[in-house]
Amino acid sequence: MRQSRTHLTRRTVSLAAVVALTCGLAAAPPALAVGEGPGYGGNETVNTSILRTYDELVAELKTQDAKQQAMELEVIGQSVKGRDLYLAKYISDPDNPTILFLTQQHGNEQLTTEGAVEFIKHLGTGKTKGVLDGVNVLVVPMLNPDGAMGDVDFPLDDYIADGGRHLTRYNANEIDLNRDHVTKIQPETRALHENVMSAYDIDYMIDLHHQGARSERDGELVSGSILYPTTPNVDPDVLEGSKRLGAVVFDAVDPTGWGHLGKYVGGTAETISRNGIAVEYGISTLLFEMRGMSDHFNEDYVLGQKSNGYLIKQTVTTLDATTRAISDGSISGADTSFWDTLAEQNVRGE
Ligand SMILES: [Zn+2]
Secondary structure: OOOOOOOOOOOOOOHHHHHHHOOOOOOOOOOOOOOOOOOOOOOOOOEHHHOOOHHHHHHHHHHHHHHOOOOEEEEEEEOOOOOEEEEEEEOOOOOOOEEEEEEOOOOOOOHHHHHHHHHHHHHOOHHHOOHHHOOEEEEEOOOOHHHHOOOOOOOOOOOOOEOOOOOOOOOOOOOOHHHOOOOOOOHHHHHHHHHHHOOOOOOEEEEEEEEOOOEEEOOEEOOEEEEOOOOOOOOHHHHHHHHHHHHHHHHHHOOOOOOOEEEOOOOOOOOOHHHHHHHHHOOEEEEEEEEOEOOOOOOOOEOOHHHHHHHHHHHHHHHHHHHHHHHOOHHHHOOOOHHHHOOEOEEOOO
């Protein structure tokens, strides 16, 4: 994730600059290659109609709130276009350690939200019995609903996906919310900071994103990549917590048949949540960038729905494993040495 503060529209910048502004690619993409993995490239359609709309998300959250005694649903603010922003919270004991899961700051990165909803449903079943006794869980799903619904004040005509709806990275003002964590000018970012970050004593945060579809580690396309805060201003103990959080995620995801994680290549800017929130609040943060976006104008970034199943599962696995490891205290013994050997991802062909 590059950290340019300059906001440019896609119509006025070179492809390389667009790539630099786009989640998950460290360099310009290669010429389009076709047929490697379940990726878009003419081999399958990218259809957004199977993704939950904002209204469907809200309906599901309200259904779960009515069903689950341990859950509380709260409105933390409104988007530029007036959509309510939600926090789903499970606070069994204010003295418990607390983890926050944040999804879809970038509106075109929706499978993380789909996974978060599945996780919320999962918390309402007997499968997680007792887990919530030892941990408080906060979930902010779809922080950027206007971008997710394509309800924005700039054109999306050249976006690729079919399905009656385009999804874009930016909020309705064409601002990247994940570059707004210092100034907090946008209503979505302000709501998050005022009514979540400042309002709760949070120990851990996972910020869930999607990156381009062509990142690989050790010659194999990744299912995702992870990274801890890399600003020099982060407290060493906070950084160590982030590395342990990453260790729990890596151990839960990478050994599965479908999981293959790389080390994300990211900058030091504190305008992005991974760095800024770690410094401002002393929260151990982890960035998780999953493979492929739900929609984009660049075909190297989008990923067809054939991959939805494992990417949603990757989110649920991540949220479940970290919640359990914090609840039972095993996170304190997580082995962070894998970070020393985990290869940074590269873009296939470069
Ligand atoms: Zn993103």
